[in-house]
Amino acid sequence: MLIKKPQDIPPSEITPPEMYAGRREFLKAAAALGGGALFAGPAGALVPPSGKGTPITPVLDTDYGDELTLTAYEHVTGYNNFYEFGTGKDDPAEHAHTLRPRPWSVEVDGECETPGEIGIEDVLRLFPQQERIYRLRCVEAWAMVVPWVGFPLGDLLKRFKPTSKAKYVAFETLLDEEQMPGQRRAVLDWPYREGLRMDEAMHPLTILATGLYGEFLPNQNGAPLRLVVPWKYGFKSIKSIVRISFTQTIPATSWWRLAPGEYGFYANVNPEVDHPRWSQARHRVIGEGLFSNKRPTLMFNGYGEQVADLYRGMDLAKFY
Amino acid sequence: MIAVSRAEVGLRFVLKPLVFLLCLLPFALLAKGAVQGDLGANPLERVTDVTGEWGLYFLLITLTLSPLRRLSGWAAVLRFRRMLGLFAFFYISLHLLTWVWLDQELRWGNMVADIAKRPYITVGFLAWLLLVPLAATSTRGMMRRLGRRWKSLHQAIYVVATLGVLHYLWLVKADILEPVILGLVLVALLAVRWKPRPLLSRRKVPPSASEAGSGYA
Numbered sequence: 208m209l210i211k212k213p214q215d216i217p218p219s220e221i222t223p224p225e226m227y228a229g230r231r232e233f234l235k236a237a238a239a240l241g242g243g244a245l246f247a248g249p250a251g252a253l254v255p256p257s258g259k260g261t262p263i264t265p266v267l268d269t270d271y272g273d274e275l276t277l278t279a280y281e282h283v284t285g286y287n288n289f290y291e292f293g294t295g296k297d298d299p300a301e302h303a304h305t306l307r308p309r310p311w312s313v314e315v316d317g318e319c320e321t322p323g324e325i326g327i328e329d330v331l332r333l334f335p336q337q338e339r340i341y342r343l344r345c346v347e348a349w350a351m352v353v354p355w356v357g358f359p360l361g362d363l364l365k366r367f368k369p370t371s372k373a374k375y376v377a378f379e380t381l382l383d384e385e386q387m388p389g390q391r392r393a394v395l396d397w398p399y400r401e402g403l404r405m406d407e408a409m410h411p412l413t414i415l416a417t418g419l420y421g422e423f424l425p426n427q428n429g430a431p432l433r434l435v436v437p438w439k440y441g442f443k444s445i446k447s448i449v450r451i452s453f454t455q456t457i458p459a460t461s462w463w464r465l466a467p468g469e470y471g472f473y474a475n476v477n478p479e480v481d482h483p484r485w486s487q488a489r490h491r492v493i494g495e496g497l498f499s500n501k502r503p504t505l506m507f508n509g510y511g512e513q514v515a516d517l518y519r520g521m522d523l524a525k526f527y
Numbered sequence: 528m529i530a531v532s533r534a535e536v537g538l539r540f541v542l543k544p545l546v547f548l549l550c551l552l553p554f555a556l557l558a559k560g561a562v563q564g565d566l567g568a569n570p571l572e573r574v575t576d577v578t579g580e581w582g583l584y585f586l587l588i589t590l591t592l593s594p595l596r597r598l599s600g601w602a603a604v605l606r607f608r609r610m611l612g613l614f615a616f617f618y619i620s621l622h623l624l625t626w627v628w629l630d631q632e633l634r635w636g637n638m639v640a641d642i643a644k645r646p647y648i649t650v651g652f653l654a655w656l657l658l659v660p661l662a663a664t665s666t667r668g669m670m671r672r673l674g675r676r677w678k679s680l681h682q683a684i685y686v687v688a689t690l691g692v693l694h695y696l697w698l699v700k701a702d703i704l705e706p707v708i709l710g711l712v713l714v715a716l717l718a719v720r721w722k723p724r725p726l727l728s729r730r731k732v733p734p735s736a737s738e739a740g741s742g743y744a
Contacts, residue, residue, distance in 0.1 A: 286568035294702035349569055394702050465701055484645055497561050497570035
């Protein structure tokens with residue numbers, strides 16, 4: 208499938224070429240200084256690692272989001288919604304050290320020919336890791352740009368040979384109060400659950416992420432394996448996945464169960480369909496100052512060209 | 528020179544300015560953060576949360592004063608009521624201003640629509656609106672002019688605090704712990720007002736008598 212670049216990115220989100228060139232210059236300089244060994248992809252094109260985590264090698268470069276301005280590492284890893292570690296935005300960074308992302312395995316079951324388990328080391332060995340720079344739009348009307356490392360979810364799903372009965376894919380986060388102390392409070396019905404329609408799950412934009420900024424995922428970002436669906440609100444991108452199930456019927460997802468009138472199964476970014484309590488027409492960009500303007504939110508978070516076909520003929524105000 | 532007691536001097540020139548500065552602290556920290564660009568990943572959220580929370584805290588603190596006086600017998604507690612009430616108005620006005628200016632970016636049509644269709648905004652706005660006449664009539668002169676009506680007017684603070692807690696409760700996504708705690712505090716503060724009153728008035732204890740501190744013996 209040919210993946211075209213989206214045409215609806217506002218000029219305000221495009222990094223000026225001189226800055227962009229600057230990034231490449233920086234990378235070249237870093238490589239010249241001996242940091243080159245860290246970048247296994249085409250030289251100079253990958254986002255430099257933060258230096259705070261363990262680098263993933265090799266990582267292949269892709270064109271996804273090359274034109275976007277990255278959100279600073281400190282914000283990507285310090286401003287998180289991960290209620291398993293507390294409901295404050297800085298709780299996950301502070302408390303997620305209790306999570307043990309190794310050893311880790313994911314159970315794959317349901318409507319497939321070869322159900323089974325796959326360990327995180329096998330995931331990293333079997334699926335070439337790529338860098339994908341994606342916009343992330345939270346349902347709370349803020350947004351980030353994150354340089355993920357990961358691989359298409361579809362590649363993993365195909366290995367388990369889903370049958371024709373598999374219409375949806377359901378995901379579950381780890382359930383363990385010791386590792387995830389936030390689960391001691393019944394803020395949500397644990398474990399966290401999410402789901403996608405089969406065609407959404409197989410879409411090439413949908414990835415399982417193993418890292419960000421060239422390094423393995425910090426615990427607070429959903430180590431060791433999380434979903435990233437860039438055209439949907441952030442809560443769809445479930446973290447620290449331990450189970451993936453192919454199902455015939457639509458899976459009950461966590462936020463939908465809590466407030467079905469506010470969080471739908473699809474949760475596609477849509478500036479025209481408001482959350483009942485706030486507008487989704489505009490959003491804040493994380494890392495910008497107090498007095499900076501909000502940005503207009505784009506249909507499907509700017510990925511409409513690639514994904515709008517999935518929803519042709521559907522009333523998106525009804526299937527929000 | 529007029530003889531003023533040392534306690535009065537201490538209250539007027541030490542304690543009151545101290546409390547005033549203390550009340551200003553959350554604002555000062557926000558202002559400092561705003562100037563230094565150090566308000567975290569989402570500065571708008573920070574300013575909205577801090578001003579809203581402190582507005583609500585000050586409403587509740589203001590409501591603790593008269594029960595506090597009854598418990599401690601220290602009449603001077605009430606002399607902080609106006610200042611604390613006005614700080615509640617100050618922080619809630621900042622909260623509203625943040626919404627109008629930074630969140631809604633002066634889109635007046637949007638704001639009117641939001642106030643009309645989103646219940647937590649409706650009650651929040653209503654709470655601020657009710658506070659305006661209270662702040663405007665907080666001077667000694669207005670107190671004198673309004674006489675007994677002043678007291679009935681200022682009982683609107685109970686409604687304001689209730690709307691404030693409701694506003695908080697309705698806006699959180701899932702974790703209702705904090706608004707529920709504040710709600711329980713409010714219920715307690717309202718309860719102590721309604722219950723012991725007839726008892727006290729029946730015994731006709733002059734306020735000064737309780738200052739002896741032997742009332743519980």
